[in-house]
Structure formats: structure tokens, C-alpha cells
Amino acid sequence: MNDLVRELIASIDPQSLLQRIVEQVCVRMPTASGASVALNAPGGLLEVLATYGTTGLIQGRVVPVEETFQAYPLASRRPEIIDDTTTDERVTPEVRQLSERMGVRSCLSIPLLSGGVAIGSLSVVAREPHAFTADDVGPVSSVTEFLGVLISSSTELASLLETLLNSRSRSKHSQAAADLLASVVLPELAEREELNRVIGGVLAAGHIDAVFQPIVDLGTGEVKAFEGLSRFASEPARGPDTWIALAHKVHRGVEMELKALRALLRAALAIPDKYLVTVNLSPLALADAGIQEELLAHPRALVVELTEREPAPELLSVSVEPVRQGKIRLAIDDAGSGFAGLTTILRLRPDIIKLDRELTVDIDTDPSRRALATALTHFAREIGAITVAEGIETDRQMRLLRDIGIQYGQGYFLGRPQSVAALQDSYF
Template sequence: MILALAIPAILIKEPWGPLVLALGMLLVASFLVWTLLRRQSRGFPQPYEASGLLEVVLATSREWLWTIGPDGRFTFSGPISRELIGYDPSELLGQHYSRVMECEDLAEAIRNRAKREKPDSSWSGLVTACRHRDGRRILVEVSGRPILDGQGQVRGFEGTTRALDVPSAHDVASEETRAGVEAMLISRTLLTAFQPIRALNNGNVIGAEALTRFLSADDRGISPEAWFVGAASVGLGVELEMLALEAALSAAASLPEDLYVAVNLSPKACLDDRVPALLQGSSIPLERIVLELTEHHEVTDYGPLGKALAQLRREGLRIAIDDAGAGFSSMRHIVELRPDLIKLDRKVITGINADAGLRALGAAMVAFAADIGASLVAEGIETEAELDAVRQLSMNAGQGYLLGRPTVAREEWKLWSVPVHLKRPASGPTTGQHKRP
């Protein structure tokens, strides 16, 4: 190195000295770069090894690894999402997590866990349900924690989701599930929360959807939907639905009398002989009851289902198809049953203000609903931009956190009879970000 510096200095006095000096400096620079790279490769191999390890984990893990930003949109998805919920990772990036999981279900599972454990910003082992691309519900276990910046502010969340095997009729897990559901049926420890449904032309509350909330002290962070999925897996799904229906109709007596009441039942439960007696014997007249069909699988024979509902419909009961646009089965329900209301799934509403494809689908559903004489309800409205978009498309009614969260507080239900007025929709294209619930 010394010679490399000294020789050009000596020869600089010659006419060709500057050329020699330039060559010498190039040699020195090359040597320094080579030395630096060699030291880095010796002293810091961990990042390269960690990167390789991460690739192995992502490729072999049976758990779905994910991260979401503070607005609830996916910023990363592991490859297992294809197998678990039918979406490629690239399809989820930028999408709100409500596309694959009900916001309120996850929030309820977190609240249930908080009742049993010391409050913490992290969570683990929450049992809830994910929505597959084809509309199926999949029982899953979710764990996660917040991602903090240098100032300790939450800038997102990271975690894992894994599928829980539906137990067979004779294994231990099945017996535990059965015992838990049977205990619930005996104790009847559940409540009904109501979420307001508003007319989009003036913002007034016109109805309320009944949502079951479980009070079992042994729920271990299980979401309401997971309770129903688990009950169905051990043959007690209809029994639990009957209990929830009875509780909802009883609680609905405290709602303002000018609101309709939407209650949820699967097609299988609709065939139960107890349903007419429960609906006709409640304190709510049939004209105020809307029966939402919640099944996410294809019904093979609509004859018995239509027959079971026909007399009730003649007496004033209205029928709604839930989660329209989430899969083939909901659209088949619409064609076969000609419902009075169509509830457009949140996956169609989320981001509709910024997605031309979703707006086109929304407009088509508005026209389709008008053709069959049905009212259209937009579910999952959570931003002002989404609200503006659905109003511009002339949808009849809306439901979502922006318009009112589910609540069990009866004093809040009474306020829903007070007229309100929504802001007029913007005339131009709308944009906006999804808020984390």
C-alpha cells in the first residue's frame, strides 16, 4: 500500500506522471473496497442467514403469517393464505382484514380474553372464524401483537392464524366442544346486541340487526361465530340457533317500535318446527321481523325451505339474504327465494370508493335488486368515502361502524328513534382509507 502511494508521488514529475498517479489511485480504491467487503462478509453473516431462515419458515409453516398497517390493511401475507382462505398473498396486500374476518367477531374474542387475563396489547389463542374466498367459514386460532415505532406508537400489527380441525364425532376435542355448547344451552348465558341499519337518503335508523354475545366465563377468547361453527360441528348448531333466536326476539321488545328487527338463521334452522311458534309467539309482530339467511353453502333443494317460509311470509315476515356478493350460494339464495332485502357483503363495500370494479358490481346489484323488487342494504360501511360512494349508487340502506356499532345498552337503542341527517354525498369521485375498528 505504501509503495502504491509513494511511486506515483515520485513519478508525478515526469510527463506521464499524472496517468501513473490515476492508475495508482484506482488500485488503492479497489483494494479498500475489497477489504471492506471481506470484513463485512466475515463479521456480519447473520442478515443473510436470517433471510434464508425466514424463507424456510414461510415455505414450511402451516400457520398463516401476516402483518397489517394501522388502517387495518394487509402489508404482508405468507403463502399459506392460499391454502387457508383461497387468496394469493398478492391479492390481500392493501386489502382490509375485514375481507377475510368479521371485525366485530375478532373484537369480541379479544374482549372475552380480556375478561380472563390481565389486559395486554398482545393476544394469543383467540378462536374465531375466517371467511374463505368461496364463502365458507373456517374455524381458526389467531395470535398477534402490535408493531411499535421508536416512540412507542402503534404502526401496525403482526401475527399468525392457523386452522382448527373440525373434530370428528368421537374425539376428545369434539367432546369438549359438545360439553361447552351443552353448558351454554343449559345456562342460557348469552346476550343480544343490536346494530342500527340506517336509510341512506336521510340517515334515520330504520332497523336493527340482532347479534349474539356469549357470557360464558369459560369461553377462552372465543368469538360468537366460532361458537356457532363449533356447535354445528357436533350436531348442536340448530339448538344454539334456536336459543339465540329466542333471546333476540325477547330483547327486541325494548327497541323503538318503528324499527324492524333482523334476526339470523341458517336454512337448516329454518326447517325446524319450533321457528313458526317462536316468531308468531313473540311480542314483535311479524311485519317488523326480517329473517336473514346466513348459510354460506349451497342449498341442494329449495322446495322445503320455500314451503317452510311461505306461510310466515304471507303473515308479514320479510326475508333477507345476507352476504350477497361473497360467493355463489348467496346469489343462488336470491334467485330461488326472491327476498325482500339483499344485504351486500362488506367485501364489496370495503374500498368501493376507490375501486372501479367494486363500483360496477355495486351498480349492478342496485339494478338487480330493483328488478326483483328488493331493498338493498350495504354492509360494513366504515368511512365517509365509502358512505358517499354507496349513496351515489342509490343504495337504499346501510350498516357499519361508521353508522353505528353493535351495543347491548338499551338506553342507546332508545336514541335510534331520534331523526338524524347524513351529510350530502360528494358529487365527484371519492377516496379514503379504511379505519381499524
Template structure:
């Protein structure tokens, strides 16, 4: 019998989501059988390692992380059929009686069920034992034990599947970063009064098939612990377009609060383009510390970098996030823009946001403008700037240049 593959190191992560089912099962079965010790183990490198233990008052004998060589314990013998799963009195079973561990612990009674992976490979054991013989243990108790062991097996297999999925995602994200399997497109942002392009937002489009939206890629990267790495890779590619942009155009890039707080963003922004750089901090992610966020943004703002709140009105903490951040630019989410010409509630919220921006010296960018009616209403409400398919679709640097030329000619 070989050790299980991959181990169960992340068990705590997936067990904590719905409570530790395995630990609860150990407590329940130990109390039901009236035995002193219950444990759940994993086979690793020829040893059985205790992953979960319930042994009140006996922590000096057994605790999580302890291990024994498989040759010294009952496990191999039970798997091979040389020992029964249920031993009511070890003194009556020759092999058990002769094993040194029986007297050393001591073990008077023992009941154990193998935990197996979906392919049948032994993973570990679900076990109860007592220093006393318990003659009353019977087949009904063994059946009950199997039920609880089955719960543990399902948790193990689910956890290992989660690990395999996570490893697959990690590999996929790593490959995307290494091969730069994404493109950067630029969507123009207009001054709504002059209808000229004054800035653009860089948007990421992933090439890998099947197509998945950028938010799914970034979520996967975050779940795999590669969120900042993917952001940094995309930002490096994005900021490289600065020399190609018209000198009058600012570049708006997206950054998570986590990335900003990490301090790794400041090294990416070229000093000569700092006053044309806008950092959009998404409202869909929580901020662990506004003090740390401001500490990292302060030197960037001194260089001329502007800060925007992205998706305002649709994200994590609403107006509180805007107040705490004190942005130069507030990007009104498309959920407020959409049908604003016919929805009094949206108009009221947008109007309040415009008023707040004026009072605080910020600019409003209305996102997702798709109809002339929406555009007219936003202009009447006092929105400074706009972005959306009606005004200009995302495209390459040449398309942005053409949009800039066309709007400046029209304005002239």
C-alpha cells in the first residue's frame, strides 16, 4: 500500500466553509460508542499521520500532527484483512495482542474503517479505540461507524477535487501570464460638453479559449493566489502604450486595493507619464485598510497621478467607499446610467452623485452610455465626462487616434 497522493494540507480551508464535518463526526461517533479516542488519519510516506483527533484529556497520548509507522499500527493489517475492522477485545485476537503498540498505548478495543479515494486508493483511517475491552461492540456499531466514515470520505474527496481544480487554475493563470495571452484595448472617454476625447480606459481581453470575460480571469487569479501577479502583468503591457498615445490623452488603468496596498504599483508608472495616469480602484473589492491605501497613493498623487473610484454605486461599500477614498474622479456605474432618462430613481441617485462630486472638487464620468437619451439626461444632470458604446467602442491604439482626430475636427 502506497501513501496517498497530494496530502491533505488544505483540509482546514475547505472544512471551515461549512464547519469541520470530520471533527464533528469524530466527536459524535466517540460519544456514541463510549470510547476514549477517535481519530482521522492520512497515509503519507509509510506513516499514518493524525489529521483530526478527539481524545479529551489524553492529548499527551495523541494529537493532530503525530504519526506512527504503518508497520507499527493496525492499519495495514486491517486493509489486508489480517485484522477485523471491529475488535471488541484485543486480548482475544492473536495478531493484535502480539503487536507492541497494543500494550504501549494501551489498546483494549478498536474499531476502524478505511477512508478511500474515488479510485479505491486507501487514503487513511477513521478510527475509535479504548484502553478497555468493550464486549458490547457489535455489527450495528460497525455499521454506524461506516456511516460517519463515509461522511469523512466524501469530505476528503471533495477537498482533494478542490485542490486539483485549484492547481489547474493556478497552472492556467501562470501560463497566461508567461505567454501574455491577452490584448489591451482602449475605450475613449469624452468631455460631454465639447464631445472631445480627453482620456481613455485600458481594458483587458484574454485570448485563451473558450472565451471568458476578464472578471472571471481575475477572480480565478485571485482565488489561485495570483491576483496581483496577473494585474501587474496586464499593467506592464498597458503602460507600454503611453508613448503611442496623443499627448493630450490621459490613460486610465484598473487596480485592486490589494495591489495598491502591496506597494508594487508605484514602480510600474513611468514618472514622465504620471500626470497623465489615472488609477481606477474598483468598488467591487473590499479595502483592508484605508490608511495603508492612502499611504501608498500619496507619493503617486504627488507625482500627478489621479485616483478614480470605479463602478461607483454598484460595489462593495457604496458611498462610504467614495468618502473614505476621496477620489479625483468618480466613475458612475452603468447600472445607474442605464435607462436614466426614464427612471426617476436612477436620476435622483445620479444627481446626488454629481452634487457630491462638485462639492468635493471631483469629476464625474458616466459609464455605459448607449443611447442619445441617456447622454442628454446625463448632460442635463451635470455629468462632466462620459464613456460608452454610443460615444466610442473599445479598440486598438489606431482606433483611439482616429476617434481623437474626428472629435477634435468636429469641435473645431
């Protein structure tokens, strides 16, 4: 619950709210060059909590109220305009000097009221004199009318949550209150908290089975390798890609990929050494030191298929160098779709390029798919990479892919994923 409450506090943090407000106010006023919010502090001080644009120089500034121009709108509880900071008599020498440093010549300052009490001010500044008129007061005032209430209420709510977080005697009612508040204030946060709980359960006790699909030499029909695939036994029933993607959403994707990898590597020990075994990893997982250690410690020859559900980091080629020096070969999965583009292939110089199944589907009737597959095959040949076509479902597809120069293939036509026990009856 601690993480939930902390995120709730952060989500309603007044300073974050103020920062968004000043940005939007400034953006929506063409004459404005900057905006700021300052709130009253104990001891008759005024603290600048949020700035945007040219007012960035005063971020965090804490000064006595009477030394600021904001003292006027705070005292009168109505908007005040400075037409020219160089001539307005209300501007103190210190404020005039600061305005020169910021390049500010005019200012509109409106008090923030809560329960009729001025708690701070919203100020908009401009580089030109006489930049603001009475017409500008209305739109900004409409913002400040509820901004003061929002600041007060969010501060009070954050205080209550801090008390809940630091309480030594939390009850089940406190947990229920936090959950309810999360579902109302931040439904996406509540969903993430629930997802984190589910992923934690899978990581702690969920079972992952390993199955292997044959990769076949299209010229001879001989099985040369097996791709390891994960099957999650956890509820609700989801495919491995979905479980791993959900784990990455709560920053536990590498843990989940490591759990699946260990299951595959254990099962792969029963596959004869004459066959290569391939495993799938995301770029983030492949760069992880713990996963690299697992790969390098395995006694058999391996190929890592890089699954690009997100762009590969630019420094990935450097971070995976220990794996490649350990004689583990690298494959780019799903080439021709998504992020598995030529840039990544050029950067990593893989040993194997696997053509996405979307290229294989209807390749025998679609000239554009055939042209792209042919181009990728020629490209792979130029960089010394082997090509593997995925998703082969018919004899015609297999023959056409072989004729355009693709060396290896896999798909239901060539063999379905099976457990190691089933493979022993069919291949070993």
C-alpha cells in the first residue's frame, strides 16, 4: 500500500498542478512570454513554486511579500496590471532590476483566493510594455477562481495521505480507503497496482512450460534447429507475448523474461547437441547482465532472437558484446515489420535474419510481399547473414521461399511446437 499512497500523493502534488497551469496559461496568451505562481509562506514570505518561459529565473525564490509587486493584488484581492516595469511607481528597485534581467516590461497579476483569503498569485509577464489590457483579466481570472480551491484541497488531501502513509496503526479500512481513492482519482494507477499484484503472483508461483518448434533446411527438409517458446499456465489464460508485455508495463519485464528463459534452458538440455536452440528476448532483457550470465552459463549452442516490441537502444550492440564473444549467435526476429528495420540490422550485424510471418502470408499471390522478401534475402546475403522464413503453412509457400534464396523456414506446415517429450518421438 505504501507505493500506492506515495503515487497518489505525487499525483496530486500542488507543485505539479501549478506547473501544468502556468504552462497552459502562457501558451494560451499570445502576448505572454512567461508565467508564474507564487504562494504565501509563513513569516510574511512569498515563494515562487512554478514558472514557465522567461520567469524561470525566479523559480524557488522566497522573499518578503512587501518587496514584491504581488503585494498589491494580494492586498486588494483583485487583478493588478503593470503597463511598464521601468516607469510604474509600485515597482521596487529590486523588482525593476530583476525585470530587466528577465527582459520583462509588463505584468498581469491576479490573486488566488480560497474561502475569500488570498493565498498567492498567478502572474503573466510580457517582453513588451502595455501587453495586457482589461480584456486579458477575465480569462485569467476564471482560471484563478478555482485554482485557489484546487491548491487548498489538494494540499489538504496530500496531508491526509501523508498521515495515512506514516501511520503506525494502519487497518484494513485504511487499505480500502486508499484503494477506493486510487480508483476514483487515478483509475490507471489502481489498474497498475492490480497488474503489479498479478505479475508478482506469476513471478512467484506461476508455472511456465517450454515447447519447441522445428526450423528446417528448405533445400534438404532436414531439421537444423528448434525455437524455444513459452507457454504460461497462469490465469487468466494469456499468450507469452501478452504476459511479458504486461510485465514490462510495471517494470518487471526483465524478471518475467528471465523466468521464461530459465524454463526454456532447462528443457533444452534434453535436446541433442547437433541441433541449435533459439530463445526469444527483448532488447532490454538481452542487455541485462543477469540474463547474459544465464545465457553464457548454458552448456549448449544457443541463438538469441531479438524480439523488437520497442526500438532497440542505440548502445545495444555494445552492451551485448559479451554474449557474442561467448559464441552465442544473434538473430533479428520479425524482420520486415514493426521496429525490426534495417537500421537495427545494420547496427547489430546479426548472424540470422528471420522474415516476419506477414511476409510469408500470401507471398505466393502478392508480388509486393515477394519483392520485399527477395530484397531482404539479398540484403542478408550481402552482410553474411542466414535467412529464416516464419509462418510457412503450405507447400507452395515453402517452394517459393526456397526459390528466392531463403535457406531455412518454420511454420505449421513444417512442424508445430511440441514439448521435449513429444520431440523425442518425432525427431530424436
